[in-house]
Amino acid sequence: MAKLKVGDHLQIQCYKHDGKPHRSWDEAVVLDVKKDYIVCGNYKTMVVESGGNVWRTKEPAIMYFFTKEWFNIIVQLKKTGVTYYCNIATPFIVEENTIKYIDYDLDLRIFPNGSFKVLDRMEYKYHKKIMKYSDDLDRAITFALDDLINKYKNDFPAFHKKRNLEYYEVYKQLKKQKDDAK
Numbered sequence: 001m002a003k004l005k006v007g008d009h010l011q012i013q014c015y016k017h018d019g020k021p022h023r024s025w026d027e028a029v030v031l032d033v034k035k036d037y038i039v040c041g042n043y044k045t046m047v048v049e050s051g052g053n054v055w056r057t058k059e060p061a062i063m064y065f066f067t068k069e070w071f072n073i074i075v076q077l078k079k080t081g082v083t084y085y086c087n088i089a090t091p092f093i094v095e096e097n098t099i100k101y102i103d104y105d106l107d108l109r110i111f112p113n114g115s116f117k118v119l120d121r122m123e124y125k126y127h128k129k130i131m132k133y134s135d136d137l138d139r140a141i142t143f144a145l146d147d148l149i150n151k152y153k154n155d156f157p158a159f160h161k162k163r164n165l166e167y168y169e170v171y172k173q174l175k176k177q178k179d180d181a182k
C-alpha cells in the first residue's frame with residue numbers, strides 16, 4: 001500500500017468466493033492513504049456487472065477499503081441525505097492499479113435517519129451452500145457483520161458525515177486539477 005498516493009486513479013474489481021468476477025467500477029480516485037485503509041472517491045463512474053449490464057453511479061461516493069477488516073464502506077452522498085452501503089468482504093489488495101476484494105453477499109445499509117438494515121441474507125445462505133464456505137469462513141463473515149454494526153453504533157470515523165463531506169471536497173479538487181491539466 002505504500003506505493004499508493006493521493007490523486008492516484010484506480011479501478012475496482014469485486015469477485016465472488018469461486019473467483020468469478022462479480023462487478024467492476026472504472027474509477028476510484030485515492031483521497032487518503034492510512035496505515036490500515038485507503039479512502040477513494042468517484043462520481044458517475046461506469047459499473048459493469050458480471051451479467052453484462054452496464055450503468056453509471058448516480059451520486060458521489062466516498063469509499064473506505066481496509067487491509068484488515070472484512071468489510072468495506074461506501075458513503076453515498078444522495079440528495080435525500082448520506083446513506084452508507086457496507087459490503088461484507090475480504091480485506092482489499094491492489095494489483096495492476098486495481099483494488100480487488102471478494103464480496104460475501106451480506107450488506108449493511110444505513111439510512112439518512114440513522115436506521116439500518118442487513119441485506120441479502122438469502123443470497124448469502126445460497127452462496128454459502130453452493131460454494132461450500134467453510135465453518136471458519138462463515139464465522140469470519142458473521143463476526144465481520146456484527147463488528148461492522150458495533151462500529152456504526154460506536155461512532156466509527158468512516159460514519160462521520162462531516163468527514164465524508166470533506167473527503168468529497170478533496171475529490172472535487174482532484175478532479176478539477178485533472179480536468180485543468182487536459
